[in-house]
Amino acid sequence: MTAPASAATAAGCAAPDQAAPLPASIDLEKETVITGVVRSAQGDAVPGAYVRLLDSTGEFTAEVVTSPAGQFRFFAAPGNWTLRALSRHGNGDAAVTAGRGVHEVPVTVTD
């Protein structure tokens, strides 16, 4: 067996490591990646924040926990999405209209 480590993750609903580089198996011509860093109002990265991806109707689609550097990443589909972050330092939202490829979306949380 030489399956990459990511295969085990993709087989379940396991939350992948948010700081890991995109696996080589990810085809960015097919995937819509929404990624970014959660920061406090002072500009500090917020690790351990809960970031959820909401669809165009506001319905929950997925949730991840930010890495030690505050990073998050979703694999969505083209369309309009909202990011919502919850943390001990406050909450925050950001909207994105995404096509295929990688989209960097910062999220700021405030009390």
Add this chain to the structure above:
Amino acid sequence: MSRDTALVSAEWAEKNLDAPGVVFVEVDEDTSAYDTGHIAGAIKLDWKTDLQDPVRRDFVNKAQFEALLSERGISNDDTVILYGGNNNWFAAYAYWYFKLYGHREVKLLDGGRKKWELDARPLVTDAVTRPATQYVAQEPDNSIRAFRDEVVAAIGTKNLVDVRSPDEYAGRLLAPAHLPQEQAQRGGHIPTAISVPWSKAANEDGTFKSDDELRKIYGDAGLDDGKETIAYCRIGERSSHSWFVLQELLGHPNVKNYDGSWTEYGSLIGVPIVLGDEPGEA
């Protein structure tokens, strides 16, 4: 079953960390979460390496479940309090296993890891070991587990509840959006299944909504109280969460979790699939 017997609050949990006969168990997809900090005294179960058979596509059988719980130091008389990340998805999955194998006292920690962390309650990194036990499981209670043939037979006759996100239901996504989308199975949903995303049952902090709110959500979605119900998602963990809501919180009888879920159904040859946002016809 009801909220009082199936659920404990974070407040209750923090006061009962050292209570005799109470065992806290963290169930995570991502075991590094436990290693970076867990509730004091809690042991860890890995939903995949501990709860899935390493070879066959199935979860652990009775003997494997007995061996696991014995080795981790859980006895038949213990009250097991399950919690975890992902809004308790995998804790609910484990709860369903514990029920399937007849454990008497098992409860979910409302809000799981998220609520505990957002409340800034203490987490520790101490290694936890418990003396081994001689755990004896019951024969699997398949009244709470649905298999593929009965799912196909349920089209147009029983309540089928698809608890995935609306985009997965419609076939626009093939997996939850924290995962890459390239998957072997076809997209869409089982004909006549209603869409009630698991997330509708939970507040933002991961706690369950009130019984009145939950009844309204399933009622508005068209769940027929007079029929048996089968819940499914992609791999059976989110549908364990909704199974927990329907059977353990709201007390619906005859609710099954289809743990094969969409990874199995969407790979079957010849079964009907509906694309789009409507349930479709039988």
